[in-house]
Amino acid sequence: MRCWCVGVVKCEVSDKWTVESGDYYLGNKYHPVAVVVPAKDDVGRRLIKTAIDEGVAIAGFCQTANIGIEKVVINVLANPNIRYVVIAGHESKGHRSGEALYCLWKYGVDLVTKRILRCGAPTSYLPNLPIEVIERFRKQVTVIPLFTDDKGYVPSSVTRIRVGSREFKVPIHAGMSKQFGFTVVDVCTSEELLRFIIHCCIQELENKVTVGISNRYLDVFEVYELYDKGAFDTKPLIYKVVHEEYVPEVRVVANSPIGVFVEAPDLKHGYRAVMHLIDELGIEVPTRHGLTKELQYVTIVYRSIPRFDFSEENGRVKVTYMDESHIPDDYPLKSPHDIRRYCEALLNGEAQIEFHYTYGERMRHFFNYEITRFRPKLGDELWSELTKKILIQSMFIREPPHEVLQRAVVRLCEVDQLRAVIENIAKAPNERFHVIAYWNPVTDHRADVHHPCFVMTQFMIRNSRLVTCHYIRSHDFENAHIHNTYGVSAIANYVVWKLKRLNPQQFSNLDVGELVYVVGSCHKYVR
Known part of the structure; x- marks a missing residue:
């Protein structure tokens, strides 16, 4: 046993007390604080250095909401002197490991699936940890959420607060602090705020500090009494992941071929x-294209979709980054290059020679494409009706009537649906009419055409x-699903990307969410 201060009992641990490897630094093994940083960026590196300089037991990165959190839990339990886990810095984009770690401490896990409860992180499963290990972690430590997803936030009020012999410049909520009679800190990535919290955690019981934490990102308000509680137990709990296995939950409701649900x-x-x-x-269903094996009316809810980044030059969208981790090894057409090219063609409204369906043209040049496609027949019919009704004499027309009609109709009716959706969301983000339609009832009920498989896409911000x-x-699931879901994911990412540039203040916290993918005929061809 060792003592940190008078009346506080500490547990003796080895100098190299961690069990799992990771991206972390060790400090004072008797210190009650561990610092976890979700995003590996320059801000995070500075906060880790600040924490180590303050003498914490351990400080490092945790970017993933499954294996990463499992390693945090195991290493913390290997040192019973750690009684606080401070999450600092920026949230890990996509993984949301900061949110997952906080929710693990606050709400625990599902006892069957080991999914972290009330957590929106898409991969927040802890399959390698026994329930007793998880519960020991929740009892041993208090988690303090000092992290945010707002990289541009600047606190409006900073005040000087003395704790013991030190004074700190702390960002606070002045109104809430006055209302409650204790300091309510305004969560941001301030190094001084991290120093303040760490110093509060090493106070003696009689000098404990009451602090309120208002976290806008998590939408929570927590009140903490901070002091050094001493070791949780007289000996460490040593647990090691023997097989690092990540088997995420896939929830299926399917009792027949009709009405299948997959999450x-x-x-x-x-x-x-x-x-x-x-x-x-x-x-088995025979079709004009061959024999298929089919499910009908399938709904797939994807909790996480691929991330993209873009640039634009001369009105053309270029994919500068595409997350390839969602492409299965057993997908027949798994070339990332081809999938990226497909996504770019879709976003730019360009046709690809090898594809019958021109979803991009219908999305970005709706009706222009249709008129061009059916110009001879549709033009003749329209021209005939117009000449009957308004008695236009052909002698006054110096160019083919098809060309005249095409220009006139396109000028009146062509619409860039993607652009319209983005502009409408910017004006009315909570409304429900943000829809892109690919099916044209004027032409697509004909039996002699290639019918588009895409019907509609709807967007809602919640x-x-x-x-x-x-x-x-209709969906050739085996050979087209990853192309199509990547394409729709690219559209969703692009909408968010454009909104952030149209109105950075309004949409600074906007992120891509779930994809609900509904299929009428979900099939594969039987060979």
Whole structure:
């Protein structure tokens, strides 16, 4: 046993007390604080240095909401002197590991699936930790959420606060502090705020500090009494992950080929789950294109979709980054280059020679494409009707009537639906009419055309997340699903990207959310 201060009992641990490897630094093994930083950026590096300079037991990065958090839990339990876990810096984009770690401490996990409760992080599963290990962690430590997803936030009020022999410049909520009679800090990435909290945690019981934490990102308000509580136990709890296994939950409701529901953490696991269901439950349906094995009216909810980044030059969109981790190894057309090219063509409204369906043209040049496609027949019909009604004499027309009609109709009716949706969301972000339509009832009910599989895409912003619903009438799931879901994901990412540039203040916290993918005929071809 060792003593940190008078009356505080500490546990003796080895100098190299951590069990799991990771991106972290060790400090004073008797200190009651561990600092976890979700995002690996310059701000995070400065905060880790600040924490180590303050003498914390350990400080490092945790970017993932599964294996990363499991390693944090195991290493913390290996040192019973750690009684506080401070999450500082920026949230890990996409993974949301900061939110997952806070929710683990606050709410625990589902006892069957080990999914962290009340957590929006898409991969927040802890399959390698026994429940007793998780509960020991929740009892041993108090988690303090000093992290945010707002990289541009600057606190409006900073005040000097003395704790013991030190004085700190702390960002506070002045009104709330006055209302409650104790300091309510305004969460940001301030190094001084981190020093303040760490110093509060080493006070003796009689000098404990009451602090309120108002976290805008998590939308929570917590009140803490901070002091050094001493070691949780007389000996460490040593647990090691023998097999690092991440098996995310895929929830399936399927009792027949009709009305299947699948909830998946990402495209890769959803693809494999539905392919298995087609093999197990699908019925054989002969079509003009060949024999298929089919499920009918399938809904897939993807909790996480691929991330993209873009640039624009001369009105053309270029994909500068595409997350390739959602592409299954067993997808037949898994070339990232081809998928990226498909996404760019879709966003720019360009046709690709090898594809019958021109979803991008319908999305960005709706009606222009249709008029061009059916110009001879449709033009003749329209011209005939116009000449009958307004008695236009052909002698006054110096160019083919098809050309005259095409220009006039396109000028009146062509619409860039993607641009319109972005502009409408910017004006009315909470409304429900943000829809892109691909199916044209004027032409697509004909039997002699290639019917588009895409029917519509709808966007809604809820809880600062753009949720996308996509309906597809017929889907060669085996050979087209990853292309199509990547394409829709690219559209959703682009909408968020454009909104942030149209109105940075209004949409600074907006992120891509779930993709709800609804399929009328979900099939594969039987070979």
